[in-house]
Amino acid sequence: MLGRVLDDPMPPVSPEQAERLADKYFGLLATATPLAGERDRNFHLVDRDGAGWVLKVVHPAEEPEFTELQSRVLLHIAGRDPSLRVPRVRRPVAGGTSAVCEASDGVPAGCRVRVYTYLSGTPLQIGSGTRRLRMSLGSFLGRLDRALSDLSVRVRPTGLAWDAQHVGRFGDLLRRTEPALVSGFFEHFGEHTSPALRTARRQLIHNDFNPRNVLTGDDTDQVVGVIDFGDMVHGPLIQDLATAAAYQIGEQGPPLQGPGDVIRGYHAVMPLRHDEFDLLLDLIRARLLLTIAITSRRAQAGHADPRYILRNSGLARRSLERLATMRCTDAADLLRAQCGVEGGNDDAARTSP
Numbered sequence: 001m002l003g004r005v006l007d008d009p010m011p012p013v014s015p016e017q018a019e020r021l022a023d024k025y026f027g028l029l030a031t032a033t034p035l036a037g038e039r040d041r042n043f044h045l046v047d048r049d050g051a052g053w054v055l056k057v058v059h060p061a062e063e064p065e066f067t068e069l070q071s072r073v074l075l076h077i078a079g080r081d082p083s084l085r086v087p088r089v090r091r092p093v094a095g096g097t098s099a100v101c102e103a104s105d106g107v108p109a110g111c112r113v114r115v116y117t118y119l120s121g122t123p124l125q126i127g128s129g130t131r132r133l134r135m136s137l138g139s140f141l142g143r144l145d146r147a148l149s150d151l152s153v154r155v156r157p158t159g160l161a162w163d164a165q166h167v168g169r170f171g172d173l174l175r176r177t178e179p180a181l182v183s184g185f186f187e188h189f190g191e192h193t194s195p196a197l198r199t200a201r202r203q204l205i206h207n208d209f210n211p212r213n214v215l216t217g218d219d220t221d222q223v224v225g226v227i228d229f230g231d232m233v234h235g236p237l238i239q240d241l242a243t244a245a246a247y248q249i250g251e252q253g254p255p256l257q258g259p260g261d262v263i264r265g266y267h268a269v270m271p272l273r274h275d276e277f278d279l280l281l282d283l284i285r286a287r288l289l290l291t292i293a294i295t296s297r298r299a300q301a302g303h304a305d306p307r308y309i310l311r312n313s314g315l316a317r318r319s320l321e322r323l324a325t326m327r328c329t330d331a332a333d334l335l336r337a338q339c340g341v342e343g344g345n346d347d348a349a350r351t352s353p
Contacts, residue, residue: 025092073151086144135262162207167186170293181321205232249322260335
């Protein structure tokens with residue numbers, strides 16, 4: 001159900017092997033320290049000049065075209081919005097954007113290796129922070145989506161488990177394991193949300209603005225960077241925003257207050273269409289349900305540290321419980337009002353002065 005990149009274990013790579021790969025393929029003499037990851041084997045490299053890098057040994061089940069697409073996206077963003085802080089690609093000494101391991105490297109032959117800059121910063125805290133920080137999060141994502149809006153891609157990644165537009169693939173599983181949480185959800189999603197998503201604006205999206213991928217700096221009220229483009233999909237633009245908003249439901253106060261701040265910041269940069277507001281609540285719920293379904297399956301499989309895999313599961317369940325009685329139409333009206341959007345059905349929602 002999850003696909004081989006999540007069902008199969010990560011490639012076995014030691015820090016010493018990572019250091020040899022960095023030297024051989026990228027001309028980097030560096031020390032390697034393991035980093036957490038969902039499916040790839042990641043290392044923080046520090047070279048002799050003190051510069052930081054990330055070396056990623058890509059999961060062998062990942063399609064080479066998708067590996068190359070991730071590097072192409074980073075290069076495109078660097079050209080489209082150079083001030084947008086995302087990792088920068090370091091090319092192998094032989095050229096291209098990734099290297100292919102040989103049997104003599106001591107890691108699975110054929111695994112691809114990438115290196116890019118290490119971004120310093122503090123990971124965003126889930127459901128916490130100030131309104132200014134949440135609006136900064138939305139604004140940063142809006143700039144990112146704007147930078148990607150003109151990227152034409154031949155390879156359109158599909159089939160990713162974390163793709164909220166296809167949450168229905170987990171319907172049978174969640175009806176068995178979480179009947180109270182999903183009561184009526186899949187019926188509404190299938191009848192109303194899914195058809196609307198098929199005609200919504202679509203492009204390549206990051207699809208994983210979870211707090212561990214979003215960085216703040218010395219000014220903790222400002223987002224300064226984002227990492228990990230490994231869950232990109234070609235999908236509804238509004239899904240990218242809903243994914244980011246899903247992690248900003250606080251434990252107290254109105255449940256959509258935090259998500260509304262993110263949405264308002266995004267709308268100021270990438271104005272939403274009137275009907276896109278109608279899709280937000282179901283897509284937020286979809287992301288939270290995917291968090292519960294996917295993390296429980298992966299923890300049971302035992303291929304990664306269950307503490308890392310299940311880190312967001314409890315909050316996802318509590319957030320769904322807080323949203324349980326809310327209707328999509330009421331949420332849309334509330335979020336339009338929070339963004340200062342007037343009524344009507346224009347393609348681009350109008351914002352009141």
